[in-house]
Amino acid sequence: MTLRALIAGTFDVDNYGDLLFPLVAAHRLAPHGIEVVPVSPTDRPVARLPDAPQPIGVAEMLSGTGPLDGILIGGGYIVHKIPAATLAEYTGAGVADWAYPGLWIGATLAGALRDVPVIWNAPGVPFPFGGAGRRALIGDALHAGSHLCVRDPGSAEFLEPAYGSPVPVVPDTVLGLARLWTVDELSALHADLLKLAGLPAGTRTLALHVRPRSLGALGPAELAGQIDRITADLGLVPLLVAIGPSFDDGALARDIAGRLTGPHICLDAPASLRQTAAAIAGSTGYVGASMHGYVTAAAYDVPGVMVARPAHRKYSGLVGQLGRPADLVRDWAEAFEPLARNLAAPAGPVIPAAVHQALDRHWQTVARILQDGDPARRPRQRRFLARYMLQGLRGQGADWLFQPFVRGAA
Structure with a gap:
C-alpha cells in the first residue's frame, strides 16, 4: 500500500x-x-x-x-x-x-x-x-x-x-542531490549549453551566481571586470546562472553579461531545474551568493566559494558541516582568491562521509515515522x-x- x-x-x-x-x-x-x-x-x-x-x-x-x-x-x-x-x-x-x-x-x-x-x-x-x-x-x-x-x-x-x-x-537535504540526478545526466545538459552558445565541446566554465543584495557598493561594471580578469587567468568561460529569477537574478545576470568582454554564457532564465544544476555540476568551479548553488557544486565535487552577503547564519553553518570554512567570504572582492586556491588543490570529495551518513539516518527516521504513525x-x-x-x-x-x-x- x-x-x-x-x-x-x-x-x-x-x-x-x-x-x-x-x-x-x-x-x-x-x-x-x-x-x-x-x-x-x-x-x-x-x-x-x-x-x-x-x-x-x-x-x-x-x-x-x-x-x-x-x-x-x-x-x-x-x-x-x-x-x-x-x-x-x-x-x-x-x-x-x-x-x-x-x-x-x-x-x-x-x-x-x-x-x-x-x-x-531540516x-x-x-x-x-x-x-x-x-x-x-x-x-x-x-x-x-x-x-x-x-x-x-x-x-x-x-x-x-x-x-x-x-x-x-541535520544537514541541508539538498546535499544529497547527486542521488537524484546523476553526474552523467547533468554532464550531457552542460554539453548542450556549450553547443547552444557556440563554444567548443569540453570548454571549461566557471559558474557564477549574483544576487542584487550581494553586490553591496560594488557595481555590475566593476564585477564584470573582475570576472573578466579571473576567468582569463584561469582559462575559464563565465557561465552566469540565475538561480532565483523571482529575486531579480535574471536581470542582473543579463546586465553583467552585457559588460563582459570575452566569450560567456548567460543563463538568465533556465529552462529547467536540471539545467540549472547542470550549469553548476558541469563547471570547473562555482562562485556565487546562492547557498544552494554552492550546495549543488558540493554535491558534484565542484570547488566552490560562497559570497555571504547578508551574512546569514546558514552560510557559516553549512561550511562548518563540510569542514570548509575558507569557502565562505563576505563580499565579491574576497571571492576569487579562494576560488583559485580551491582549483589548484587536489581533486576529491567535497562533502564528508559523515554528512551523507547523517542524511541517510534522517530519511530512515522519516520513513519509519510515516510507516508507524x-x-x-x-x-x-x-x-x-x-x-x-x-x-x-x-x-x-x-x-x-x-x-x-x-x-x-x-
Missing part, C-alpha cells in the same frame, strides 16, 4: 534551491512506498519549469479529507513570521502576511487536525523569536513534532529558548492545538472563535 505525505515549503516561487526539496524527498522516500505531495502558500506552479513540483495550497493541507500519513516541514529558510512583502507571487495572491507561518505553524496545525505526525525536514530559522506568549506557542509546536531538526546550529540556537533543550541539527504524538499535538486556540481567543476575542459557526454554511 502506498503511503502519502505532504511536504511544506515555498514551491510556488521561482527559486531553484527551494524547488529541490520535494524532489529530493520524493526520491528518498519512494523506495519505502511513500508518495510525496508538495504544499505551498498558493497552489500555483512555477509554470516555466517543467520539472518543478506542482503544489497544493496551505488551505487544502489544513482542510483536505484525502488519505494522509504525515506532513514534512521544509527545508528552506521558512521558520519565521516575517511577511513575504517582496515576493510578487504572495502579494498578488493576498497571502504575504501569513505565507511563511502557514508553512510551519500551518503544518503543525494540520497534523493535529488531521491526526498525522509532523516531521521537520528547515532554517533566520531570526530569533520574541515575546513570551509566542515562544510558549512555538515551544508546544516544536514538541508536537515527531521528528524535530533544523539544518544549522544558528537555527537551532534561535529555537532552543522556546524548546527548552538542544534542537537536533507515532501514536505517542497525540497528547503533544492536542496541547499545541489547545494553546493555539487559547491565544487566538485572547488576541482576537470571542468573535474570532464563534464566527466560523455563525457565518458558516448550514
Whole structure:
C-alpha cells in the first residue's frame, strides 16, 4: 500500500534551491512506498519549469479529507513570521502576511487536525523569536513534532529558548542531490549549453551566481571586470546562472553579461531545474551568493566559494558541516582568491562521509515515522492545538472563535 505525505515549503516561487526539496524527498522516500505531495502558500506552479513540483495550497493541507500519513516541514529558510512583502507571487495572491507561518505553524496545525505526525525536514530559522506568549506557542509546536531538526546550529540556537533543550541539527537535504540526478545526466545538459552558445565541446566554465543584495557598493561594471580578469587567468568561460529569477537574478545576470568582454554564457532564465544544476555540476568551479548553488557544486565535487552577503547564519553553518570554512567570504572582492586556491588543490570529495551518513539516518527516521504513525504524538499535538486556540481567543476575542459557526454554511 502506498503511503502519502505532504511536504511544506515555498514551491510556488521561482527559486531553484527551494524547488529541490520535494524532489529530493520524493526520491528518498519512494523506495519505502511513500508518495510525496508538495504544499505551498498558493497552489500555483512555477509554470516555466517543467520539472518543478506542482503544489497544493496551505488551505487544502489544513482542510483536505484525502488519505494522509504525515506532513514534512521544509527545508528552506521558512521558520519565521516575517511577511513575504517582496515576493510578487504572495502579494498578488493576498497571502504575504501569513505565507511563511502557514508553512510551519500551518503544518503543525494540520497534523493535529488531521491526526498525522509532523516531521521537520531540516528547515532554517533566520531570526530569533520574541515575546513570551509566542515562544510558549512555538515551544508546544516544536514538541508536537515527531521528528524535530533544523539544518544549522544558528537555527537551532534561535529555537532552543522556546524548546527548552538542544534542537537536533541535520544537514541541508539538498546535499544529497547527486542521488537524484546523476553526474552523467547533468554532464550531457552542460554539453548542450556549450553547443547552444557556440563554444567548443569540453570548454571549461566557471559558474557564477549574483544576487542584487550581494553586490553591496560594488557595481555590475566593476564585477564584470573582475570576472573578466579571473576567468582569463584561469582559462575559464563565465557561465552566469540565475538561480532565483523571482529575486531579480535574471536581470542582473543579463546586465553583467552585457559588460563582459570575452566569450560567456548567460543563463538568465533556465529552462529547467536540471539545467540549472547542470550549469553548476558541469563547471570547473562555482562562485556565487546562492547557498544552494554552492550546495549543488558540493554535491558534484565542484570547488566552490560562497559570497555571504547578508551574512546569514546558514552560510557559516553549512561550511562548518563540510569542514570548509575558507569557502565562505563576505563580499565579491574576497571571492576569487579562494576560488583559485580551491582549483589548484587536489581533486576529491567535497562533502564528508559523515554528512551523507547523517542524511541517510534522517530519511530512515522519516520513513519509519510515516510507516508507524507515532501514536505517542497525540497528547503533544492536542496541547499545541489547545494553546493555539487559547491565544487566538485572547488576541482576537470571542468573535474570532464563534464566527466560523455563525457565518458558516448550514
